[in-house]
Amino acid sequence: MNILKLLSLTTSLLVVAACHSSEINARVERVPADPATDTPEPITHSFVADAGRYHFTLDSTAAPDLTEWAQTHLQPVVQEWYPRIVALLPSENWNPATHITLRFRTDMGGTPASAAGRFVNLNAAWFRRELQREALGAVVHELVHIVQNYSRTRRDDPQATRMPGWLVEGIADYIRWFLYEPETRGAEITAQNLPRARFDASYRITGNFLDWVTRHHDPDIVRKLNAAGRAGSYREELWTDSTGHTVQQLGEAWKAHHEQRLAKASPVP
Numbered sequence: 001m002n003i004l005k006l007l008s009l010t011t012s013l014l015v016v017a018a019c020h021s022s023e024i025n026a027r028v029e030r031v032p033a034d035p036a037t038d039t040p041e042p043i044t045h046s047f048v049a050d051a052g053r054y055h056f057t058l059d060s061t062a063a064p065d066l067t068e069w070a071q072t073h074l075q076p077v078v079q080e081w082y083p084r085i086v087a088l089l090p091s092e093n094w095n096p097a098t099h100i101t102l103r104f105r106t107d108m109g110g111t112p113a114s115a116a117g118r119f120v121n122l123n124a125a126w127f128r129r130e131l132q133r134e135a136l137g138a139v140v141h142e143l144v145h146i147v148q149n150y151s152r153t154r155r156d157d158p159q160a161t162r163m164p165g166w167l168v169e170g171i172a173d174y175i176r177w178f179l180y181e182p183e184t185r186g187a188e189i190t191a192q193n194l195p196r197a198r199f200d201a202s203y204r205i206t207g208n209f210l211d212w213v214t215r216h217h218d219p220d221i222v223r224k225l226n227a228a229g230r231a232g233s234y235r236e237e238l239w240t241d242s243t244g245h246t247v248q249q250l251g252e253a254w255k256a257h258h259e260q261r262l263a264k265a266s267p268v269p
């Protein structure tokens with residue numbers, strides 16, 4: 001083993017990066033591989049956010065080539081947006097996860113990213129393709145799932161209601177597309193997707209619906225829905241209590257709004 005290899009295996013680097021939202025103490029560790037096994041040399045990188053309140057570990061063992069991108073581009077987004085998402089989705093008697101691991105994986109099939117407990121899984125092959133496009137937004141979406149934490153109450157209370165899946169994904173995409181990256185206009189209702197535009201179509205279409213309800217009926221609707229989901233008390237009456245309209249009525253008005261907007265934008269000759 002040459003001296004450079006030895007140094008790279010045993011040296012811990014202290015990297016201090018700048019970020020406009022919090023001070024960063026980042027540490028890169030390369031732990032020597034165990035010669036008795038085929039296990040690859042772990043590559044982990046630790047950083048904090050919100051003045052040390054939140055701790056993150058970035059594990060790029062499965063994708064060493066993505067280590068630099070993750071530290072340069074992903075880390076600052078996580079540092080800024082995890083505390084923001086926590087602030088957007090508060091509720092009583094709830095504390096957000098404070099130790100979160102983001103790890104690249106090579107066994108996720110066609111799934112770009114997923115979240116479970118305090119882990120965010122990142123599909124290395126998908127990220128390599130999407131570094132300039134959807135990669136950062138996909139992580140923001142998964143961080144929302146970590147903050148939502150909806151399964152917690154249902155484990156403890158058999159009476160708790162289940163948050164509908166379309167709302168779980170709709171809230172994550174609302175925060176991603178309308179608050180994190182509105183300039184990309186990635187969740188617009190267009191002539192192409194208008195036929196599929198139902199309030200409960202999930203993901204970015206429900207995200208568009210939540211943005212519309214937020215702007216036209218109740219600026220607090222996402223916070224209320226999230227708090228109910230986390231408390232295991234979601235029910236459809238929440239929409240009526242908050243806006244005076246059922247979710248179906250809101251869905252029809254939202255769709256009519258887009259139909260009229262699109263008809264105006266391209267009038268039939």
Ligand SMILES: [Zn+2]
Pocket residue numbers: 141145168169172
């Ligand atoms: Zn999701």
